[in-house]
Amino acid sequence: MTESLLLSRRDLDFLLYEWLDAEALTKRPRYAEHGRETFDAMLDLSAEMAARHFAPHNKKNDAQEPRFDGERVHIIPEVGEALRVFAGSGLLGATMDEEVGGLRLPSLVAGACMAWFQAANVGTCAYPFLTTGNANLLLAHGSREQIDTWVRPMVAGRFFGTMCLSEPQAGSSLADVRTRAEPRPDGRYRLFGSKMWISGGDHELAENIVHLVLARIPGGPPGVKGLSLFIVPKYLLNEDGSPGARNDVSLAGLNHKMGYRGTTNALLNFGEREGAWGELVGEPHRGLAYMFHMMNEARTGVGLGATALGYTGYLHALDYARGRPQGRPLTDRDPASPQVPIVEHADVRRMLLAQKAYVEGALGLCLYAARLLDEERTAPAEEERARARLLLDVLTPVVKSWPSQWCLAANDLAIQVHGGYGYTREYDVEQFYRDNRLNPIHEGTHGIHGLDLLGRKAVMNGGAGLRLLLETIAATARRADAAGGEAAEFGASLTAAAQRLGAVTAHLWAGGSPEEALANASVYLEAAGHVVLAWIWLEQLLAAQGGTSAFHAGKRQAARYFFRVELPRTGPQFDLLMARDLTAAQMDPDWF
């Protein structure tokens, strides 16, 4: 597959250099050894590796999904080959320090690199994605020895990582995790329990698998406050750090999914025999807080993966629409005249422009979030770092959920542009649609993120996070106002919508019970998401304003589309929230 069907490099250049000023990061000590050349080289390399090693087996790994024969998991060989190439690039440690084998790239650049792989093959990508997240967690919360023992081989691609949270009786409700970890005299633990939905949970793609497992140490507090985090490897290590005997972790079975089939997804049993050896990460009972390090990264990654799937679907649809002749303009019904490419039809153009608005908006949002990570890490003043941390915190549910919803909608439109062909497995877009349908479910469902945004993020620290978001939006609107013309007009629309978001939040929490306030939390998430995306589009419009190229004209038109067609959707949503509508909440279960 050619790179040009995966992502638009022109768009990445725009987002990184014309908007988010990636080059400014090279002034920071952490990134001083980088320059635009090294960023560009990594982007070139990623695009090329993605097209050459990841995209070609995307369809095959869907049709011939991983299979468990009761003994071992069989995966087509292309996956392992692609991952060896990937590990060789150093991207597993893209943002990490050199001392653990990392490239010390900004998250902004690393995110743009990862998007190429996710667009090419989201199933194969999940392995490095989880490995990096696992390693980052241990870098933040593990001991020096744990970093040496587990992180280095992961960054080198010798070991892969997982995150083990859910259990059959505990999906969204982590308070109900039952897996227990019994302390042993040598300081280690023996784990007993079942973990569900473990992506990359078993395979032979790496020498070892490093499971990060939430479990309870007997005697700890109930609920999430009694969860501790453990490193539980598939293979115990020999003295020299090489994998030795099997740990007591066994694969009970693989889930057979609608999409995302290339990633094994497993039910794992820990401690069917004498107990699975595990070592504690950090302090007891603080496991969930540590795990949030990885979960937040995973949530941003889910948003980026959803975006990448939407993006490649859009490019496929555009390519098809430019090449497929069908029908004639409304003013020329003469059947003797030649048919026109379907991109000429207004409704096809509408579907393409909607996709463009969704996927380029979502990519902008994800890269903006990555840029915040870089600010959090390297901004000169602590105040700036704290500001970035807070803004990222409040944005995370949107970064995870908005692309999951709207880039799936983009994939739906990509199928529709293809007509009947798009519905067949002979074409690519139906797989993107199936793959993307996972994203509103994993790493916190859509509903969970609604509760997170309205119930936690919007009210934490006396509402400081939401205030910061609204101030940041207001600053953009002021720039738009100064720019005049349609930017000012859209800025005014954005200001009105943002003020409504603030007013609705205050209204929902002004008296009344949490049940009432949160009854329509998902609607709130969606309305807030559209306000955030309108802001991202206004930012892109401002960045594109001076441009005279067709590319810049397209950016401006997509921004217009978002303001004219998408942002108005929030009107009825805010009305519903302001009315504190309880229609759904008051539906008696017996009435269904």
Added chain:
Amino acid sequence: MTESLLLSRRDLDFLLYEWLDAEALTKRPRYAEHGRETFDAMLDLSAEMAARHFAPHNKKNDAQEPRFDGERVHIIPEVGEALRVFAGSGLLGATMDEEVGGLRLPSLVAGACMAWFQAANVGTCAYPFLTTGNANLLLAHGSREQIDTWVRPMVAGRFFGTMCLSEPQAGSSLADVRTRAEPRPDGRYRLFGSKMWISGGDHELAENIVHLVLARIPGGPPGVKGLSLFIVPKYLLNEDGSPGARNDVSLAGLNHKMGYRGTTNALLNFGEREGAWGELVGEPHRGLAYMFHMMNEARTGVGLGATALGYTGYLHALDYARGRPQGRPLTDRDPASPQVPIVEHADVRRMLLAQKAYVEGALGLCLYAARLLDEERTAPAEEERARARLLLDVLTPVVKSWPSQWCLAANDLAIQVHGGYGYTREYDVEQFYRDNRLNPIHEGTHGIHGLDLLGRKAVMNGGAGLRLLLETIAATARRADAAGGEAAEFGASLTAAAQRLGAVTAHLWAGGSPEEALANASVYLEAAGHVVLAWIWLEQLLAAQGGTSAFHAGKRQAARYFFRVELPRTGPQFDLLMARDLTAAQMDPDWF
């Protein structure tokens, strides 16, 4: 599978007897031999056959889809067995006269019966569905001899039927059909050409396959005005009517779809050798008009199929939500207290209520349309018959498109209610979602129906169809106003929305070019669809008003949901249309 996971018999009873007054039809001479007992008996039989013979192989036929080995098509044997049982019930001729083997049921009852089978197994259903449509076309436009030769064996289930319109270069654009039919001295024709996307195009489920083929007789006018309709059987008939030699029709290949896999979908070549024998239906060059007989029936059938898939998905989600414990109420975070079934969570209830509003609304719409067919056929006065015909004509794009969009949305929510489980093939809902994704594509894409509604149906006969729809809606609103209370309130909302629909239509066509008027035809279709569904829900609310049961309370709550959450979506859509927004239309293809 139990019947109660397919459809709600209680709801069907409500729609048929408490709302649409099916019993009144038994006063009409055509249906005089029927009574509620026979209607109920057919519904009971359908539910039982669907659960017993259709549902059990739904998953298997998806996993082991039909396969073409280059010689013949292999289909799991359960399909043929189910279809033999179905044919034995007489339902292939449900609405037809006894003289051709039919049951002479009202379309209203026949539709309700078919919905059971579509909910159980939409893939297997497509064969009888197309066969009945084919036979109905020939009953309306075929000769006496054609009815005897082809219709009788189809009604008996010995022959199956197809409709062959599309070609590789002619999907939505039927003006570009190239298949040619050369007249021969004996009055028959030889056909040459390729037909694409032929559902049921090849199989060995029946003794013969009766293809209805659009083709051009040389010398005819170009475009759609030069299309004639032909009967082209897979096997030529012997003197005694039994199938004999193979006709020159060959299977070039099967399409491999995302869903709806149980139905073979074929590329057929006619006339690879000496030409495929065909006989003309009716007069030359009137083929498309005849085909519309079948297409309109198929479009209503698509709406009903989409509804049935949405409905069974909803019932599966409801069943899961009642049985799956997870999490606790917001006011009880004590991890020692037992988990509650997820139906207790507001967001799950919202997703279930939305599904209920979509699927029960859509079922109401489809059965209302079926009732119009009965009026068209049997109303005492010609004026009433003409009124029913006109109203059905204007409603057809909505009946096809609204369920295809919103019952797919219901399936999406059904997956979401199931969480990760819903994404696996171990559960049923992911298949419903994949199956349902076909419906916005076939029998006219969503965009084509937008053009049909705004470009043809809303303006035909000087706008008589749309006027009739708006008058019919207004009559319901007046009844609601008389009923008072919330019915009156919703009636006022409906009146305002319907008036806006009328005003928008007039505005779009008042000056300006057709391109401008039709630039947002899909948005118009969606807004009009929501107005129509609000009307259907107000009708259901009025029918449920006196009821004291939990079922009736549920109907009222679903109606409230539709008016409070769904109808307001039309506000921004109407705004966009009133602004004659050209953002998408003015997107230069080079700007993408």
